[in-house]
Amino acid sequence: MSRWSYFAKRLVLSVPVLLFGTSLVFIIIRLGPIDPVSAILGQNPDPRAYNNIAVQLGLQTPGGEPVPIWRQYIDYMTDLLTFDLGQSWVIKPSTGVYSIIASRAPQTIWLGFWSVLIALFIGIPLGFYAGLNPNTWSDYTASFGGIVWRAMPNFWLAVILVSVLSQSENFLFGFDWQSFVTETNVVTSPSLGFLTDPGQFVANPGPTFEEFVAATKQILPAALVLGSASMGNEMRIGRTAVLETINSDYVETAKAKGLPPRSIVWKHVFRNALIPLVPIITAEAFVLIGGSVLVETVFAINGIGKLFYEAILNGDIPLVGSLTFFFIILTLSLNILQDFLYTVIDPRVGYESD
Amino acid sequence: MAADDRATDRARTGPGGRDRGPDGDALRTVERPTLSVRNLQTAFFTDKETIRAVDGIGFDVREGETVGIVGESGSGKSVTARSIMGLVDSPGHVLEGSIEFRGRATLRRLADRFSGRTADVAGVEEADRAGAADDDDFVFVEEWDDGEPAAGYVEITRAPEKARRRLRGGGIAMIFQDPLTSLNPVYTVGNQIKEALRLHQGLKGSAATDEAVNLLEAVSIPDAHRRVTEYPHQFSGGMRQRAVIAMALACEPDLLICDEPTTALDVTIQAQILELLGDIQEERGLSIVFITHDMGVIAEIADRVNVMYAGEIVETAAAPELFGDPKHPYTRGLLESIPGRHPDDDRLRTIEGDVPTPNAPPTDCRFAPRCPEAFAECETVHPVSVAVNDDAGDHTAACLLYPEDRSREESVETHRARDASYAGGDGGGESGSGRDAAGETGPTEAGTETSEGGEPARRGGGQP
Numbered sequence: 001m002s003r004w005s006y007f008a009k010r011l012v013l014s015v016p017v018l019l020f021g022t023s024l025v026f027i028i029i030r031l032g033p034i035d036p037v038s039a040i041l042g043q044n045p046d047p048r049a050y051n052n053i054a055v056q057l058g059l060q061t062p063g064g065e066p067v068p069i070w071r072q073y074i075d076y077m078t079d080l081l082t083f084d085l086g087q088s089w090v091i092k093p094s095t096g097v098y099s100i101i102a103s104r105a106p107q108t109i110w111l112g113f114w115s116v117l118i119a120l121f122i123g124i125p126l127g128f129y130a131g132l133n134p135n136t137w138s139d140y141t142a143s144f145g146g147i148v149w150r151a152m153p154n155f156w157l158a159v160i161l162v163s164v165l166s167q168s169e170n171f172l173f174g175f176d177w178q179s180f181v182t183e184t185n186v187v188t189s190p191s192l193g194f195l196t197d198p199g200q201f202v203a204n205p206g207p208t209f210e211e212f213v214a215a216t217k218q219i220l221p222a223a224l225v226l227g228s229a230s231m232g233n234e235m236r237i238g239r240t241a242v243l244e245t246i247n248s249d250y251v252e253t254a255k256a257k258g259l260p261p262r263s264i265v266w267k268h269v270f271r272n273a274l275i276p277l278v279p280i281i282t283a284e285a286f287v288l289i290g291g292s293v294l295v296e297t298v299f300a301i302n303g304i305g306k307l308f309y310e311a312i313l314n315g316d317i318p319l320v321g322s323l324t325f326f327f328i329i330l331t332l333s334l335n336i337l338q339d340f341l342y343t344v345i346d347p348r349v350g351y352e353s354d
Numbered sequence: 355m356a357a358d359d360r361a362t363d364r365a366r367t368g369p370g371g372r373d374r375g376p377d378g379d380a381l382r383t384v385e386r387p388t389l390s391v392r393n394l395q396t397a398f399f400t401d402k403e404t405i406r407a408v409d410g411i412g413f414d415v416r417e418g419e420t421v422g423i424v425g426e427s428g429s430g431k432s433v434t435a436r437s438i439m440g441l442v443d444s445p446g447h448v449l450e451g452s453i454e455f456r457g458r459a460t461l462r463r464l465a466d467r468f469s470g471r472t473a474d475v476a477g478v479e480e481a482d483r484a485g486a487a488d489d490d491d492f493v494f495v496e497e498w499d500d501g502e503p504a505a506g507y508v509e510i511t512r513a514p515e516k517a518r519r520r521l522r523g524g525g526i527a528m529i530f531q532d533p534l535t536s537l538n539p540v541y542t543v544g545n546q547i548k549e550a551l552r553l554h555q556g557l558k559g560s561a562a563t564d565e566a567v568n569l570l571e572a573v574s575i576p577d578a579h580r581r582v583t584e585y586p587h588q589f590s591g592g593m594r595q596r597a598v599i600a601m602a603l604a605c606e607p608d609l610l611i612c613d614e615p616t617t618a619l620d621v622t623i624q625a626q627i628l629e630l631l632g633d634i635q636e637e638r639g640l641s642i643v644f645i646t647h648d649m650g651v652i653a654e655i656a657d658r659v660n661v662m663y664a665g666e667i668v669e670t671a672a673a674p675e676l677f678g679d680p681k682h683p684y685t686r687g688l689l690e691s692i693p694g695r696h697p698d699d700d701r702l703r704t705i706e707g708d709v710p711t712p713n714a715p716p717t718d719c720r721f722a723p724r725c726p727e728a729f730a731e732c733e734t735v736h737p738v739s740v741a742v743n744d745d746a747g748d749h750t751a752a753c754l755l756y757p758e759d760r761s762r763e764e765s766v767e768t769h770r771a772r773d774a775s776y777a778g779g780d781g782g783g784e785s786g787s788g789r790d791a792a793g794e795t796g797p798t799e800a801g802t803e804t805s806e807g808g809e810p811a812r813r814g815g816g817q818p
């Protein structure tokens with residue numbers, strides 16, 4: 001089997017996973033303890049209003065008969081799979097789920113982008129550096145720092161960081177984070193107009209650039225917290241992977257060929273060392289989805305994580321369902337991305353040795 | 355057997371040939387060995403101890419000749435190869451000794467590239483060379499031809515890393531034990547061959563691809579056009595070793611070092627690879643250093659054999675002579691342990707015990723604890739390489755029993771005197787005090803600690 005037909009197979013396999021995941025969500029929501037109608041109307045509703053809403057939600061026929069559960073399931077699945085996500089019931093009644101997600105998504109994307117970036121561009125280089133200089137002081141410093149960093153739980157780190165940065169002039173020898181570079185608050189949502197309208201960079205460069213800097217500065221503490229665990233992990237795995245690769249026979253062969261160290265490291269070591277890192281990176285991305293719920297809540301960032309949290313608290317079932325569906329798709333895409341990266345980096349993928 | 359003829363042809367020029375002074379005669383350079391190792395010492399420094407993995411060895415490799423280095427694991431044979439390649443990694447260091455390499459193309463390239471560190475020693479007597487060369491010179495030109503260096507050598511132990519890189523792959527290539535892991539799994543075989551071609555011959559693009567295909571054909575890989583674009587995992591073990599050999603040939607080396615290249619392969623493939631190496635050698639006039647623990651393989655391929663034990667060469671001879679008339683007790687033990695030598699025995703004969711880890715300069719025979727013929731002096735005198743008898747110029751052994759045509763006292767005295775002159779004040783007799791001397795000819799019990807306060811108190815196999 002060639003590499004790419006293996007990849008195609010993985011792609012096709014993700015369809016049943018998607019169906020299974022969404023069905024699970026349906027079961028949890030519909031068979032769970034929340035009565036959707038009461039969630040909208042509150043306790044002790046007027047029976048007529050109750051019936052109206054129930055019909056509207058597709059739980060009852062207009063004649064007052066309950067709609068059988070398999071019928072509800074089919075409706076639910078067709079809606080989701082045709083991307084008809086419906087409307088929010090509680091958080092913003094009568095607003096399309098699409099527009100709610102669209103208004104919140106940029107914040108989360110911005111946060112996720114920076115936390116992945118921090119993890120990738122600090123964690124991996126540090127790990128590779130430590131692996132190339134094993135058992136030196138810089139290696140010990142990096143490794144020890146990585147373990148400590150990894151060990152700090154992000155809910156704790158988030159709270160500590162918020163309190164330190166809000167009074168940074170007391171803790172950091174007069175360094176005032178809030179007025180550093182540009183004036184910002186620690187706990188706030190960045191304004192991200194430039195994300196939806198990048199044309200502003202050309203049309204109106206001065207203020208847009210300022211907005212960009214402010215948004216970056218605001219997101220950094222949260223991104224640092226969110227990316228901290230991944231960063232520590234990637235560093236550790238990166239170090240081990242480089243050490244393993246550098247002691248491998250093919251590196252010895254490359255040396256015996258007379259290759260200069262630079263091409264040995266860049267061509268023969270790094271690419272092989274990336275292979276064990278791929279699943280780590282994508283697995284970390286899953287953690288980001290969960291972590292964003294927490295970090296967005298602590299840093300008061302109006303993103304999807306916070307929205308999900310609010311939706312569950314308020315029993316906004318269409319919103320929870322759609323967001324879960326959205327997360328499933330995201331997870332599956334990450335999986336596919338992982339397979340894609342594997343296929344590109346490692347030619348042995350899909351090769352069945354016997 | 356063709357190999358035997360070649361061996362006897364070359365046996366005429368022993369290591370002694372090197373001592374003739376330079377006489378400006380072009381013929382001489384032909385006789386000069388391609389590689390000449392003298393008193394090489396490589397040690398590994400750990401917190402606990404210093405492991406003298408290679409402890410003062412010397413041997414020559416002539417043009418077109420295959421020299422075998424044989425010994426158990428832990429005897430220092432791989433470290434020898436790595437020292438020649440300049441691939442000894444920290445905490446290992448080459449402490450002393452010289453490795454002269456006479457590859458013509460390499461000499462020319464390095465003299466050109468490192469003209470500032472090239473010494474002109476044309477017409478200078480060997481003894482006076484120190485005066486003619488600067489301290490950091492490592493290329494020595496003995497003869498010029500129209501301003502081009504025509505003869506001379508590169509002193510590898512003094513060469514900077516940059517020059518060694520040009521040497522590796524260029525002048526001296528090496529293939530390793532495990533073909534399954536010595537190719538990078540994420541690049542095509544062609545890519546890895548072309549890498550060497552670009553590095554040493556400046557070939558790029560389709561010219562490089564064509565040459566890579568040629569090389570694969572040269573090592574008898576069928577369907578080379580397709581194979582060149584395939585990945586290592588698509589090759590079988592034997593095919594991979596062929597590809598590795600092709601890669602080693604990519605830069606037309608003068609010397610090929612093979613570190614157990616057939617050990618990981620099964621017997622039929624092993625025979626094919628040996629045959630291939632023989633063919634290539636004949637075609638290209640390649641010199642080969644062949645390292646293995648397998649006496650059977652050595653018998654098939656080597657012209658001359660060096661037997662290594664605990665960092666030292668204990669016996670050297672032309673292959674037919676070594677196999678026909680082994681002298682050193684260790685060599686005899688190795689030969690006894692070849693399967694099939696004693697068809698009537700129901701158990702394989704082995705040498706009991708392990709190779710000791712050499713961690714101090716030798717003051718005794720390192721083989722004594724395992725030697726069936728050890729006697730009292732073996733514990734107090736370090737044997738040096740001597741001719742096994744008066745009319746064997748190039749059959750030497752480092753054992754107190756030789757030269758065999760002298761009385762034992764005389765022989766021991768020869769070793770004592772020569773060792774003292776080698777080691778300066780360092781070696782010597784004081785280490786003998788307080789030791790239980792083993793019985794005259796009784797075998798020392800293998801595997802038990804036999805010495806206090808001296809070495810080899812530490813045991814244990816394994817390459818350092």
Ligand code: SF4
Nearest residue numbers: 719722725732753754
């Ligand atoms: S010197 Fe003594 S112990 Fe060493 S090999 Fe010879 S006889 Fe054996």
